[in-house]
Amino acid sequence: MTEPEPTPQWLTRAWVDAAVFALRPDYRVALIAAEGIEPGCGDAGSEALLRDAEAAAREALTESPVDQLPEIAAWRDAYRAFGAKPQRTRNSVEALLRRVESGLPRINRLTDVYNAVSVMHRIPIGGEDLTRYAGPPRLIRAVGDEPFDTFAGGVDVVEHPEPGEVVWCDDAGVTCRRWNWRQGRRTALRDDTTTALFILDALAPLTDADLQAAADDLCGHLTRLGADVRITRRLVPNDAAPHQGD
Template sequence: MSSAASLQKLLDETHVEPAVFELRPDYRALLIAVDGLVPGPSDEASNTLLEKAEAAAQAALRERKVEHLPHVAAWREAYQSFGAKPNRTRNSLEALVRRADAGLPRVNRLTDLYNAVSVLHQIPLGGEDLDRYSGPPRLLRATGQEPFDTVASGTPLVEYPETGEVVWCDDEGVTCRRWNWRQGRRTQLHEGTTTALFILDALGPITTEALLTAGEDLTSHLLLLGPDVVAAQHLVGAGTGLG
Protein backbone atom coordinates (compact mmCIF):
# COMPACT_ATOMS: atom_id res chain seq x y z
CA MET A 1 0.00 0.00 0.00
CA SER A 2 1.27 3.48 -0.87
CA SER A 3 1.90 6.08 1.80
CA ALA A 4 0.54 9.61 1.61
CA ALA A 5 4.13 10.78 1.02
CA SER A 6 4.62 8.53 -2.01
CA LEU A 7 1.28 9.61 -3.46
CA GLN A 8 2.29 13.24 -2.94
CA LYS A 9 5.62 12.66 -4.70
CA LEU A 10 3.84 11.34 -7.78
CA LEU A 11 1.38 14.23 -7.84
CA ASP A 12 4.11 16.84 -7.37
CA GLU A 13 5.64 15.62 -10.65
CA THR A 14 2.47 16.52 -12.58
CA HIS A 15 3.20 18.72 -15.58
CA VAL A 16 0.93 20.87 -17.75
CA GLU A 17 2.52 22.12 -20.99
CA PRO A 18 2.66 25.89 -21.47
CA ALA A 19 0.80 25.37 -24.76
CA VAL A 20 -2.26 24.30 -22.77
CA PHE A 21 -2.23 27.50 -20.73
CA GLU A 22 -1.85 29.46 -23.97
CA LEU A 23 -5.24 28.06 -24.99
CA ARG A 24 -6.86 28.77 -21.62
CA PRO A 25 -4.83 30.88 -19.17
CA ASP A 26 -7.65 30.41 -16.64
CA TYR A 27 -7.22 26.62 -16.53
CA ARG A 28 -6.62 24.88 -13.20
CA ALA A 29 -6.52 21.23 -12.22
CA LEU A 30 -6.77 19.62 -8.82
CA LEU A 31 -5.31 16.11 -8.71
CA ILE A 32 -6.18 13.78 -5.84
CA ALA A 33 -4.53 10.39 -5.31
CA VAL A 34 -5.85 7.82 -2.85
CA ASP A 35 -4.84 4.35 -1.72
CA GLY A 36 -6.44 1.80 0.60
CA LEU A 37 -9.86 1.86 -1.08
CA VAL A 38 -12.08 -1.12 -0.42
CA PRO A 39 -13.97 -2.00 -3.62
CA GLY A 40 -17.71 -2.50 -3.46
CA PRO A 41 -20.89 -2.35 -5.52
CA SER A 42 -23.25 0.60 -5.54
CA ASP A 43 -24.80 0.95 -2.10
CA GLU A 44 -27.27 3.07 -0.18
CA ALA A 45 -24.74 5.85 0.45
CA SER A 46 -23.68 6.13 -3.18
CA ASN A 47 -27.29 5.99 -4.35
CA THR A 48 -28.26 8.78 -1.95
CA LEU A 49 -25.42 10.95 -3.26
CA LEU A 50 -26.43 10.29 -6.87
CA GLU A 51 -30.05 11.17 -6.09
CA LYS A 52 -28.85 14.45 -4.59
CA ALA A 53 -26.83 15.14 -7.75
CA GLU A 54 -29.78 14.30 -10.00
CA ALA A 55 -32.03 16.70 -8.09
CA ALA A 56 -29.40 19.47 -8.31
CA ALA A 57 -28.99 18.99 -12.06
CA GLN A 58 -32.72 18.92 -12.65
CA ALA A 59 -33.12 22.17 -10.70
CA ALA A 60 -30.36 23.85 -12.73
CA LEU A 61 -31.92 22.71 -16.00
CA ARG A 62 -35.27 24.26 -15.12
CA GLU A 63 -33.58 27.65 -15.49
CA ARG A 64 -31.44 27.10 -18.61
CA LYS A 65 -30.35 24.55 -21.18
CA VAL A 66 -27.38 22.29 -20.46
CA GLU A 67 -25.13 24.09 -22.93
CA HIS A 68 -25.85 27.42 -21.18
CA LEU A 69 -24.74 26.28 -17.72
CA PRO A 70 -21.72 28.52 -17.05
CA HIS A 71 -19.02 25.88 -16.64
CA VAL A 72 -20.42 23.67 -19.41
CA ALA A 73 -20.38 26.68 -21.74
CA ALA A 74 -16.76 27.44 -20.79
CA TRP A 75 -15.69 23.90 -21.64
CA ARG A 76 -17.54 23.99 -24.95
CA GLU A 77 -15.49 27.09 -25.83
CA ALA A 78 -12.30 25.34 -24.72
CA TYR A 79 -13.05 22.37 -26.96
CA GLN A 80 -13.54 24.67 -29.93
CA SER A 81 -10.17 26.30 -29.22
CA PHE A 82 -8.32 23.11 -30.25
CA GLY A 83 -10.70 22.11 -33.05
CA ALA A 84 -13.08 19.72 -31.29
CA LYS A 85 -16.82 19.95 -32.00
CA PRO A 86 -18.59 20.20 -28.61
CA ASN A 87 -21.92 19.02 -30.04
CA ARG A 88 -20.26 15.74 -31.05
CA THR A 89 -17.69 15.29 -28.27
CA ARG A 90 -19.14 16.52 -25.00
CA ASN A 91 -17.04 17.16 -21.93
CA SER A 92 -17.66 14.70 -19.11
CA LEU A 93 -19.65 17.19 -17.02
CA GLU A 94 -22.07 17.96 -19.83
CA ALA A 95 -22.47 14.27 -20.65
CA LEU A 96 -23.43 13.49 -17.04
CA VAL A 97 -25.80 16.44 -16.61
CA ARG A 98 -27.64 15.42 -19.79
CA ARG A 99 -28.33 12.03 -18.16
CA ALA A 100 -29.72 13.45 -14.93
CA ASP A 101 -33.38 13.40 -15.96
CA ALA A 102 -33.25 9.74 -16.95
CA GLY A 103 -31.03 8.94 -13.96
CA LEU A 104 -27.27 8.91 -13.51
CA PRO A 105 -25.61 5.51 -13.97
CA ARG A 106 -25.08 3.22 -10.99
CA VAL A 107 -21.73 1.49 -11.60
CA ASN A 108 -19.97 0.84 -8.28
CA ARG A 109 -19.61 2.96 -5.17
CA LEU A 110 -16.30 4.54 -6.26
CA THR A 111 -17.52 5.58 -9.72
CA ASP A 112 -20.91 6.62 -8.34
CA LEU A 113 -19.19 8.85 -5.81
CA TYR A 114 -17.04 10.80 -8.25
CA ASN A 115 -19.84 11.14 -10.81
CA ALA A 116 -22.09 12.61 -8.11
CA VAL A 117 -19.42 15.07 -6.93
CA SER A 118 -18.83 16.15 -10.53
CA VAL A 119 -22.51 17.00 -11.04
CA LEU A 120 -23.00 18.56 -7.61
CA HIS A 121 -20.04 20.92 -8.04
CA GLN A 122 -20.43 21.35 -11.83
CA ILE A 123 -16.81 20.35 -12.46
CA PRO A 124 -15.49 17.74 -14.95
CA LEU A 125 -13.95 14.93 -12.91
CA GLY A 126 -12.12 11.86 -14.17
CA GLY A 127 -10.86 8.80 -12.32
CA GLU A 128 -7.93 6.48 -13.16
CA ASP A 129 -6.58 3.28 -11.61
CA LEU A 130 -3.15 4.25 -10.27
CA ASP A 131 -1.90 0.64 -10.27
CA ARG A 132 -2.22 0.75 -14.07
CA TYR A 133 -0.67 4.19 -14.39
CA SER A 134 2.93 4.63 -15.58
CA GLY A 135 4.80 7.70 -14.37
CA PRO A 136 3.36 11.11 -13.45
CA PRO A 137 0.31 12.71 -15.09
CA ARG A 138 0.95 15.13 -17.97
CA LEU A 139 -1.43 17.41 -19.85
CA LEU A 140 -0.25 18.38 -23.32
CA ARG A 141 -1.09 19.29 -26.90
CA ALA A 142 -0.80 16.00 -28.78
CA THR A 143 1.62 15.34 -31.62
CA GLY A 144 -0.78 12.70 -32.95
CA GLN A 145 1.66 9.87 -32.18
CA GLU A 146 0.50 9.10 -28.62
CA PRO A 147 -1.37 5.74 -28.39
CA PHE A 148 -4.84 5.65 -26.84
CA ASP A 149 -6.13 2.25 -25.74
CA THR A 150 -9.89 2.16 -26.21
CA VAL A 151 -12.85 0.05 -27.35
CA ALA A 152 -15.10 0.54 -30.38
CA SER A 153 -18.21 -1.62 -30.92
CA GLY A 154 -16.93 -3.99 -28.24
CA THR A 155 -13.54 -4.46 -29.91
CA PRO A 156 -10.30 -3.28 -28.26
CA LEU A 157 -8.18 -1.03 -30.46
CA VAL A 158 -5.53 1.66 -30.35
CA GLU A 159 -6.38 5.13 -31.63
CA TYR A 160 -4.30 8.28 -31.89
CA PRO A 161 -5.37 11.83 -31.00
CA GLU A 162 -5.49 14.60 -33.54
CA THR A 163 -2.48 16.90 -33.72
CA GLY A 164 -2.95 19.75 -31.25
CA GLU A 165 -5.65 17.95 -29.26
CA VAL A 166 -5.41 18.46 -25.49
CA VAL A 167 -4.81 15.10 -23.81
CA TRP A 168 -3.86 13.69 -20.43
CA CYS A 169 -0.98 11.19 -20.69
CA ASP A 170 1.30 8.99 -18.67
CA ASP A 171 4.55 7.35 -19.84
CA GLU A 172 2.70 4.74 -21.92
CA GLY A 173 0.26 6.96 -23.78
CA VAL A 174 -2.99 8.88 -23.59
CA THR A 175 -5.15 8.29 -20.53
CA CYS A 176 -7.92 10.77 -21.45
CA ARG A 177 -8.65 12.38 -24.81
CA ARG A 178 -9.89 15.92 -25.51
CA TRP A 179 -9.04 17.16 -22.03
CA ASN A 180 -11.95 15.47 -20.24
CA TRP A 181 -13.98 13.72 -22.92
CA ARG A 182 -13.10 10.02 -23.00
CA GLN A 183 -10.89 7.97 -20.70
CA GLY A 184 -8.77 5.09 -21.95
CA ARG A 185 -9.31 1.41 -21.28
CA ARG A 186 -5.82 0.69 -19.90
CA THR A 187 -6.12 2.90 -16.79
CA GLN A 188 -9.87 2.92 -16.26
CA LEU A 189 -11.32 2.25 -12.82
CA HIS A 190 -12.67 -1.26 -12.35
CA GLU A 191 -14.41 -3.42 -9.76
CA GLY A 192 -11.15 -4.22 -7.99
CA THR A 193 -9.57 -0.74 -7.90
CA THR A 194 -7.87 0.03 -4.58
CA THR A 195 -5.69 2.99 -5.56
CA ALA A 196 -6.91 5.79 -7.77
CA LEU A 197 -6.14 9.17 -9.30
CA PHE A 198 -8.85 11.79 -9.71
CA ILE A 199 -8.50 14.91 -11.86
CA LEU A 200 -10.85 17.87 -11.35
CA ASP A 201 -10.73 20.41 -14.21
CA ALA A 202 -11.72 24.05 -13.85
CA LEU A 203 -12.07 27.11 -16.10
CA GLY A 204 -13.57 30.48 -15.31
CA PRO A 205 -16.19 31.13 -13.95
CA ILE A 206 -15.25 28.38 -11.44
CA THR A 207 -13.00 29.88 -8.76
CA THR A 208 -9.99 28.13 -7.29
CA GLU A 209 -11.82 28.17 -3.94
CA ALA A 210 -14.77 26.34 -5.50
CA LEU A 211 -12.39 23.83 -7.10
CA LEU A 212 -10.73 23.12 -3.75
CA THR A 213 -14.14 22.79 -2.08
CA ALA A 214 -15.12 20.15 -4.65
CA GLY A 215 -11.86 18.36 -3.89
CA GLU A 216 -12.56 18.42 -0.17
CA ASP A 217 -16.02 16.97 -0.80
CA LEU A 218 -14.60 14.19 -2.96
CA THR A 219 -11.86 13.37 -0.45
CA SER A 220 -14.27 13.29 2.49
CA HIS A 221 -16.31 10.60 0.72
CA LEU A 222 -13.24 8.66 -0.44
CA LEU A 223 -11.94 8.44 3.13
CA LEU A 224 -15.10 6.50 4.03
CA LEU A 225 -14.31 3.76 1.50
CA GLY A 226 -11.95 1.84 3.76
CA PRO A 227 -10.40 1.98 7.25
CA ASP A 228 -6.88 2.67 5.93
CA VAL A 229 -7.51 5.12 3.06
CA VAL A 230 -4.74 7.70 2.58
CA ALA A 231 -4.93 10.70 0.25
CA ALA A 232 -2.78 13.44 -1.27
CA GLN A 233 -3.58 16.34 -3.57
CA HIS A 234 -1.85 18.80 -5.90
CA LEU A 235 -3.12 21.98 -7.54
CA VAL A 236 -1.78 23.23 -10.87
CA GLY A 237 -2.74 26.24 -12.93
CA ALA A 238 -3.46 29.94 -12.92
CA GLY A 239 -2.10 31.78 -9.92
CA THR A 240 -0.67 28.67 -8.24
CA GLY A 241 2.87 29.13 -9.46
CA LEU A 242 2.79 25.46 -10.47
CA GLY A 243 2.67 23.62 -13.76
Protein backbone atom coordinates in the same frame (compact mmCIF):
# COMPACT_ATOMS: atom_id res chain seq x y z
CA MET B 1 12.19 -5.50 -8.59
CA THR B 2 11.81 -1.72 -8.46
CA GLU B 3 9.82 -0.40 -5.52
CA PRO B 4 6.79 1.70 -6.52
CA GLU B 5 7.28 5.43 -6.17
CA PRO B 6 5.57 6.92 -3.08
CA THR B 7 2.30 8.52 -4.12
CA PRO B 8 3.05 12.01 -2.75
CA GLN B 9 6.33 12.10 -4.69
CA TRP B 10 4.65 10.76 -7.83
CA LEU B 11 1.99 13.45 -7.63
CA THR B 12 4.57 16.26 -7.46
CA ARG B 13 5.83 15.18 -10.88
CA ALA B 14 2.48 15.77 -12.61
CA TRP B 15 2.54 18.80 -14.90
CA VAL B 16 0.61 20.86 -17.43
CA ASP B 17 2.28 22.08 -20.60
CA ALA B 18 2.58 25.82 -21.27
CA ALA B 19 0.68 25.33 -24.53
CA VAL B 20 -2.41 24.33 -22.57
CA PHE B 21 -2.21 27.40 -20.33
CA ALA B 22 -1.71 29.53 -23.46
CA LEU B 23 -4.95 28.10 -24.84
CA ARG B 24 -6.85 28.72 -21.59
CA PRO B 25 -4.99 30.90 -19.07
CA ASP B 26 -7.91 30.42 -16.65
CA TYR B 27 -7.31 26.65 -16.43
CA ARG B 28 -6.61 25.06 -13.05
CA VAL B 29 -6.44 21.42 -12.03
CA ALA B 30 -6.59 19.62 -8.71
CA LEU B 31 -5.21 16.09 -8.45
CA ILE B 32 -6.36 13.74 -5.71
CA ALA B 33 -4.82 10.34 -5.03
CA ALA B 34 -6.72 7.96 -2.76
CA GLU B 35 -5.09 4.80 -1.38
CA GLY B 36 -6.62 2.06 0.75
CA ILE B 37 -10.02 2.07 -0.93
CA GLU B 38 -12.18 -0.96 -0.18
CA PRO B 39 -13.93 -1.90 -3.45
CA GLY B 40 -17.65 -2.46 -3.31
CA CYS B 41 -20.99 -2.20 -5.03
CA GLY B 42 -23.12 0.87 -4.65
CA ASP B 43 -24.47 1.33 -1.15
CA ALA B 44 -26.91 3.56 0.70
CA GLY B 45 -24.33 6.34 0.95
CA SER B 46 -23.46 6.43 -2.75
CA GLU B 47 -27.13 6.13 -3.71
CA ALA B 48 -28.07 9.09 -1.51
CA LEU B 49 -25.24 11.12 -3.02
CA LEU B 50 -26.39 10.33 -6.57
CA ARG B 51 -29.96 11.28 -5.74
CA ASP B 52 -28.84 14.61 -4.25
CA ALA B 53 -26.77 15.31 -7.37
CA GLU B 54 -29.71 14.45 -9.64
CA ALA B 55 -32.02 16.75 -7.69
CA ALA B 56 -29.55 19.65 -7.81
CA ALA B 57 -28.99 19.17 -11.54
CA ARG B 58 -32.70 18.97 -12.34
CA GLU B 59 -33.26 22.24 -10.50
CA ALA B 60 -30.46 23.95 -12.45
CA LEU B 61 -31.77 22.58 -15.74
CA THR B 62 -35.22 24.05 -15.18
CA GLU B 63 -33.59 27.48 -15.52
CA SER B 64 -31.19 26.82 -18.40
CA PRO B 65 -30.46 24.19 -21.06
CA VAL B 66 -27.35 22.10 -20.41
CA ASP B 67 -25.23 23.80 -23.06
CA GLN B 68 -26.05 27.26 -21.69
CA LEU B 69 -24.98 26.57 -18.11
CA PRO B 70 -21.92 28.84 -17.66
CA GLU B 71 -19.66 25.99 -16.54
CA ILE B 72 -20.61 23.89 -19.57
CA ALA B 73 -20.40 26.78 -22.04
CA ALA B 74 -16.81 27.42 -20.90
CA TRP B 75 -15.79 23.86 -21.76
CA ARG B 76 -17.53 24.04 -25.11
CA ASP B 77 -15.48 27.13 -25.93
CA ALA B 78 -12.30 25.37 -24.80
CA TYR B 79 -13.05 22.39 -27.06
CA ARG B 80 -13.60 24.66 -30.06
CA ALA B 81 -10.27 26.37 -29.35
CA PHE B 82 -8.35 23.17 -30.16
CA GLY B 83 -10.58 22.10 -33.03
CA ALA B 84 -13.03 19.71 -31.36
CA LYS B 85 -16.77 19.88 -32.00
CA PRO B 86 -18.56 19.97 -28.62
CA GLN B 87 -21.83 18.83 -30.19
CA ARG B 88 -20.13 15.54 -31.08
CA THR B 89 -17.60 15.14 -28.26
CA ARG B 90 -19.03 16.33 -24.97
CA ASN B 91 -16.94 16.89 -21.89
CA SER B 92 -17.55 14.41 -19.10
CA VAL B 93 -19.73 16.58 -16.87
CA GLU B 94 -21.96 17.66 -19.76
CA ALA B 95 -22.41 14.01 -20.70
CA LEU B 96 -23.46 13.20 -17.13
CA LEU B 97 -25.83 16.17 -16.90
CA ARG B 98 -27.57 15.00 -20.07
CA ARG B 99 -28.29 11.67 -18.35
CA VAL B 100 -29.88 13.20 -15.27
CA GLU B 101 -33.42 13.12 -16.61
CA SER B 102 -33.32 9.34 -16.94
CA GLY B 103 -31.02 8.90 -13.95
CA LEU B 104 -27.27 8.90 -13.48
CA PRO B 105 -25.52 5.56 -14.05
CA ARG B 106 -25.00 3.24 -11.08
CA ILE B 107 -21.67 1.43 -11.52
CA ASN B 108 -19.88 0.83 -8.21
CA ARG B 109 -19.58 3.01 -5.15
CA LEU B 110 -16.20 4.53 -6.11
CA THR B 111 -17.36 5.59 -9.57
CA ASP B 112 -20.78 6.63 -8.29
CA VAL B 113 -19.20 8.93 -5.68
CA TYR B 114 -17.02 10.86 -8.08
CA ASN B 115 -19.76 11.08 -10.73
CA ALA B 116 -22.12 12.54 -8.14
CA VAL B 117 -19.55 15.11 -6.99
CA SER B 118 -18.87 16.04 -10.62
CA VAL B 119 -22.56 16.71 -11.27
CA MET B 120 -23.13 18.49 -7.97
CA HIS B 121 -20.26 20.93 -8.57
CA ARG B 122 -20.56 20.98 -12.40
CA ILE B 123 -16.89 20.20 -12.83
CA PRO B 124 -15.33 17.50 -15.02
CA ILE B 125 -13.71 14.81 -12.87
CA GLY B 126 -11.71 11.91 -14.23
CA GLY B 127 -11.22 8.78 -12.13
CA GLU B 128 -8.39 6.36 -12.94
CA ASP B 129 -6.51 3.41 -11.49
CA LEU B 130 -3.26 4.97 -10.30
CA THR B 131 -1.43 1.63 -10.17
CA ARG B 132 -1.75 1.27 -13.94
CA TYR B 133 0.07 4.49 -14.75
CA ALA B 134 3.52 4.47 -16.37
CA GLY B 135 5.11 7.59 -14.96
CA PRO B 136 3.27 10.72 -13.80
CA PRO B 137 0.27 12.31 -15.52
CA ARG B 138 0.69 15.36 -17.71
CA LEU B 139 -1.65 17.49 -19.80
CA ILE B 140 -0.30 18.41 -23.23
CA ARG B 141 -1.28 19.36 -26.74
CA ALA B 142 -0.76 16.18 -28.72
CA VAL B 143 1.71 15.70 -31.55
CA GLY B 144 -0.71 13.18 -33.05
CA ASP B 145 1.24 9.92 -32.85
CA GLU B 146 0.53 9.14 -29.19
CA PRO B 147 -1.26 5.79 -28.69
CA PHE B 148 -4.71 5.70 -27.10
CA ASP B 149 -6.18 2.31 -26.24
CA THR B 150 -9.94 2.13 -26.52
CA PHE B 151 -12.82 -0.11 -27.60
CA ALA B 152 -14.68 0.35 -30.88
CA GLY B 153 -16.89 -1.89 -32.96
CA GLY B 154 -16.67 -4.64 -30.37
CA VAL B 155 -12.88 -4.93 -30.45
CA ASP B 156 -9.84 -3.39 -28.78
CA VAL B 157 -8.27 -0.71 -30.95
CA VAL B 158 -5.45 1.82 -30.72
CA GLU B 159 -6.33 5.32 -31.89
CA HIS B 160 -4.31 8.53 -32.03
CA PRO B 161 -5.35 12.06 -31.07
CA GLU B 162 -5.49 14.89 -33.56
CA PRO B 163 -2.40 17.14 -33.67
CA GLY B 164 -2.96 19.97 -31.18
CA GLU B 165 -5.65 18.09 -29.27
CA VAL B 166 -5.47 18.55 -25.50
CA VAL B 167 -4.84 15.17 -23.88
CA TRP B 168 -3.85 13.68 -20.55
CA CYS B 169 -1.05 11.14 -20.92
CA ASP B 170 1.76 9.26 -19.20
CA ASP B 171 4.92 7.55 -20.44
CA ALA B 172 2.92 4.81 -22.20
CA GLY B 173 0.41 6.96 -24.09
CA VAL B 174 -2.80 8.93 -23.83
CA THR B 175 -4.95 8.28 -20.77
CA CYS B 176 -7.79 10.68 -21.65
CA ARG B 177 -8.58 12.34 -24.97
CA ARG B 178 -9.90 15.85 -25.58
CA TRP B 179 -9.08 17.07 -22.10
CA ASN B 180 -11.93 15.28 -20.34
CA TRP B 181 -13.95 13.52 -23.02
CA ARG B 182 -12.97 9.84 -23.18
CA GLN B 183 -10.70 7.86 -20.88
CA GLY B 184 -8.48 5.04 -22.11
CA ARG B 185 -8.96 1.43 -21.09
CA ARG B 186 -5.50 0.84 -19.64
CA THR B 187 -5.87 3.19 -16.65
CA ALA B 188 -9.65 2.96 -16.25
CA LEU B 189 -11.09 2.31 -12.80
CA ARG B 190 -12.03 -1.31 -12.22
CA ASP B 191 -14.31 -3.01 -9.75
CA ASP B 192 -11.24 -4.07 -7.75
CA THR B 193 -9.40 -0.71 -7.79
CA THR B 194 -7.90 0.19 -4.41
CA THR B 195 -5.68 3.13 -5.39
CA ALA B 196 -7.25 5.82 -7.57
CA LEU B 197 -6.33 9.13 -9.13
CA PHE B 198 -8.94 11.85 -9.60
CA ILE B 199 -8.44 14.81 -11.94
CA LEU B 200 -10.62 17.88 -11.33
CA ASP B 201 -10.48 20.29 -14.29
CA ALA B 202 -11.62 23.87 -13.76
CA LEU B 203 -12.24 26.85 -16.06
CA ALA B 204 -13.81 30.21 -15.25
CA PRO B 205 -16.47 30.91 -14.06
CA LEU B 206 -15.45 28.26 -11.50
CA THR B 207 -13.30 30.06 -8.96
CA ASP B 208 -10.37 28.74 -6.94
CA ALA B 209 -12.79 28.50 -4.01
CA ASP B 210 -15.21 26.44 -6.13
CA LEU B 211 -12.41 24.08 -7.14
CA GLN B 212 -11.31 23.74 -3.53
CA ALA B 213 -14.90 23.03 -2.44
CA ALA B 214 -15.29 20.28 -5.05
CA ALA B 215 -11.98 18.71 -4.01
CA ASP B 216 -12.94 18.89 -0.32
CA ASP B 217 -16.30 17.29 -1.07
CA LEU B 218 -14.74 14.45 -3.05
CA CYS B 219 -12.10 13.80 -0.38
CA GLY B 220 -14.74 13.71 2.31
CA HIS B 221 -16.73 11.05 0.50
CA LEU B 222 -13.65 9.02 -0.42
CA THR B 223 -12.61 8.70 3.22
CA ARG B 224 -15.70 6.64 3.97
CA LEU B 225 -14.74 4.03 1.37
CA GLY B 226 -12.36 2.25 3.71
CA ALA B 227 -11.06 2.30 7.25
CA ASP B 228 -7.54 3.18 6.10
CA VAL B 229 -8.11 5.49 3.13
CA ARG B 230 -5.16 7.89 2.66
CA ILE B 231 -5.56 11.05 0.61
CA THR B 232 -2.86 13.04 -1.17
CA ARG B 233 -3.83 16.13 -3.12
CA ARG B 234 -2.14 18.77 -5.21
CA LEU B 235 -3.06 21.87 -7.18
CA VAL B 236 -0.83 21.90 -10.28
CA PRO B 237 0.67 25.38 -10.74
CA ASN B 238 0.66 27.39 -13.93
CA ASP B 239 4.19 26.27 -14.73
CA ALA B 240 5.14 24.41 -17.89
CA ALA B 241 8.32 22.79 -16.61
CA PRO B 242 8.01 19.13 -15.60
CA HIS B 243 9.35 18.49 -12.10
CA GLN B 244 12.13 16.15 -13.09
CA GLY B 245 14.26 14.85 -10.27
CA ASP B 246 11.68 15.54 -7.55
